[in-house]
Amino acid sequence: MESHRRHLLFLFLLSLAFPSTSTIPRSSENDYSFDTSPPPSPPPRPPVQPNTSLEYMDPTLPPLLPAQNPQCSLQILQRDFAAIAASSSPPAFFTYTPPANCPSPWSRVILELSATASDIQKDRIAAIWIAGAEILRTSTPFSLSPGVFWRVRKDITRYTALLRRPTRFSIMLENNPNATLTGIYSVNVSLHFYRGAVNRLNSHPIIRGLYREPADLIIPISNMTGPGCWFRVTNETDVRTRTVLIPNNTYRAVLEVYVSNHGDDQYWYANPLRSNDVGVAGASGLASRKPNGGFRQVVATIDGQYVGSAVPFPVISPGSVNPFFWAPVAAIGAYDHPSYDLELTPFVGKLIDGKPHEFGLTVKESQPYWLVDANLHLWLDAWSDAVEGALVRYKVPPLHLGRQADWKNADGKSEMEGQVIIRFSGWVSSSAGNVTTSVRHKFKFKSHVEVEEKGEMKSVDMETKARTNLRIEKDHVVIGRVVVETEAPLNLVTVTSNGGGGTRIRKTKFFHEMMEARSATEGKTEDWFNTITDRQESEGSVLVGEDGEVVWGSGDTKSIYKFRDDKKCYLRTVNMVGGKLEEDEESSSCAAAALSGAMES
Template sequence: MHPHQLYLSLLLACMATFTYAIAGPIPIVSLEQLDPTLPPVLSGQNPTCSLVVLEQDFADTVGSPPASANYTEPRDCPFPWTRVVLELSISASDLQKDRVAAVWIDGSEVLRTATPRPMARGAFWRVHKDITRYAALLRHLSGGGSGAISMMLENSNDFFPGVFSANISLHFYRGALPTSPRHLAAGFAAHPTIEGLYHEPADLILPISNPNGYYRSGFWLRINNETHVESTSITIPKNTYRAVLEIFVSYHGDDEFWYTNPLHSAYLHQPPSNLSVPRANGAFRQVYATIDGRFVGGHIPFAVIYPSTINPYFWSPVAAIGAFDMPSYDLDLTPFLGFMLDGRPHDIGLGVRDAQPYWLVSANLHLWVDAWSDSVQAGLTEYIAPPIKMYRNAEWRDKDGESEIDAEGLLRFTGWVSSSKGNLTTQVRQKIKLKSQVEIHNRGSTTQIELQNKERMMVSIQKGHQPLGRVQLLMEAPLQVQTSMVSAAGGAAFQKSRLYHQLMEMVTLSEGQAMTTSTLTDRQDAEGSALTHDGEPVWGSGSTKSSYRYKDESTCYLRSVNTAGGVVMMDTKSASCLAVVDP
């Protein structure tokens, strides 16, 4: 067949697929992009007051500093607050690519998000996030401290004309709420959360970010390779009795699809920096932190799928898991306080193992201080952090072949802190396991990817031999992707894809004799096809089934959203588990 005839036949086939995808029930036509997750505030819980803190249009903003606005605490609802919810509302004036954006309060990141890929004029979406744990930042600004609320969204009109119009609002809640905040899934975002142990927000939050963020391209730090560590020098109060580091990450450039990377045979014999083929160092990454160069913990990141990835028609009008509120990763640094309570500056470093250019990272150091002491004593009693066990195997014949990576790690840190609360011992245990398999056949036209990310995390606090609290998290995140592609003349290609992605979390919180358990299952299944030209989608179809379920002792939330052909076919919600059978 002549190349141009092949191109036309592929276009007609894709159009036929698109027509079929929207057949059936009457669709719900809406420009709203959806994120089917548990909202941070349930219906019937109204804020005491609300405040718009920033309004900005993002057109050609590549390389520009973030948009910033001063903050004044609303008089109608001063601190203390039961809850604070950030609402980010964005609309797109026209077609545009997807972008990664962030919101900072006084240089500390509180939200990282990926915008949808707007495929129609007027597309809009909202992101709601519980930011109660960042109350210290708002109190600092209200108390006359320097700083502002900032947002970074690097957009370009070189190819698409769309302008993103963003509004940031804060909703403040005071008094008792029908449901305790720690029984909601606000902390569930594909990461080990230890907020349940610490009922009160931190007294002080120090940013681990670019100190010139107001004047450059945002507060995030850029990691260019696996040996690159970005660090910030900080001094913490001598009466700090608890410390938690929260890390934000997103991946770009050669690592934008790191979770699909094959492992080339050459990688086994030479460093990644010498690879002649980009994106060939496999699908293992670990985001980690250091104190004065010493490793203090890390996590394998959850694979958030960006809206342009695999098939962009999967993600209109539903977002991928974690895309609107990208996960952050908590590390309890309390066992290491003995190194930092001397009143001197110390370097907090951030890195990404096996990274390729480039990752954007930042972190917040949450600190709790003892109001009844000028200084506390602390020490590290156990440090077990052996190298991660790695098995790598790759067999390739030109473009075809397969590769496999098995990684497993175990660490344990224990330290004590003596303060007015007594002599408390904190122990952190973690086990990680990752398995990546990539198979490519038919001269590179067929790809099958399977990724399994598992983690078990436990943080416990005890006073002498008496347990005070413990939180344990079990997380599994399987991902499967199958693609087949046919190339045509002039840079055109026709691709068919299937996707299965799931996040499963179970959190058990023990306090004294009381114990509560929360479970979350977030799953997406998608399939479809796309015709691209020079890498940009020309026409296509996609159907996605999203199923979200959260349950604890007092709350159940279910939501199912089915989309096809860019419209919503079904959207159901339920707050009852009476008809639900636990798996």
């Protein structure tokens, strides 16, 4: 029995470990001057050849490099999506049976979604669920010509508990073709299974979150009856819930939250703060129905009690800001929206009382509408039918947001700023012994929005920083630590002028970055570390018609993606000018990655 206990404790510590990387410093360049000369006349649209095609890409680190081949692959969906509205139509369902020629356990499972758009079409939100648990949220490209195709590859090893038995997949892809937007999406979804050792030098970290080893059980906190398994949240009082029963032998819990913004909150990050909406957006095109400021926070509760939150990363949809920025290079996270892990282990003692508990989700300060759901990842004690536990510390001070606004008609500025430190601590007694988990989460938020020149110029400067510290103790000795740090700066400047005939010319400069650093220690020895930096700089113009639709435009985008851990580096630089790839370079040289960071500092 003692060996079993040591084995379980080892697995518990292993579940906390994950790789981490070093960040690329932000560029010091702050030149937001514009060429004010009239734009050239749009060139005539070239005839499209029957075999012409263009790949839209997401320049991030692939989950596995081509040096490794899967043990087996399984196609689970091949379908055309012609007219499906996310607000009313049900998702497409398809059955899944584990592959007989390579049964579990698997060292890796990779989801691959490949799709084409037959013709011009807007960007659409989509998601894939397994038995109601979301495994991918994605956006389709804003296809500017026929023949566009793209591919999303995601490591879904963390969901292997859902893949070991026959189940049901579902996919929701909103599409509303009309006389102008005639594109039909043809979608293929496949799974690639790997067995045996995976060469870490050729692979992405298995889990990008608070743990490495997949959970034993995953319970969806989602809408099991509506169109799509996501909940639709319209404001912060709109709390969506699901009641579930937790196994009595649960010794660890993590809630993974998916969220995306739509409708009136499409440009939440650029939302000014003022008492009325007269002249708020000017002619910038970044409009909002209610100017309540640029802060949003997805919040999770258990039986009405706050248990965790995250400020969502502002994913830019492919049709937003300037669609020509994202053709053919996607905005950060657009094809694979980030999810957010909330450590719930301190609350396990409350959850294993044999009673059902209500999990709630909402978005603070939100406007209609957000799509939200979550997955509850649970680790079970195989050597015990029941464990014990209790919450011993719960410190959740209120979040005080400083709000300042100064407006005169259409012009003015507003600022929002706040920070909070949240602490939880709880113990769980299982066959691994009595283990105490302490969580300290701190985040800082700043938002500055300024409108000038009678509403014709708008600038946005936003930054979110977060740090989560996880400490594991046994017999009053710290046996493990995990630290996750994130930073997400965004800068946007838009200048609008008269384009004639009721049209408007909108010129935009845009900077966006996602930086993540993770580290884990066992005892006093560092076990894993990794950092990921994903940054983009864009500049371009669009001509907007009286109806608000883009008539024509152009855009340049430079993307730099860097990953680094204790054994490998990966650097990819993609430079897109006027819709054409001028540069696409990959390197596994840590020297090149270090040089890239030095050049940008």
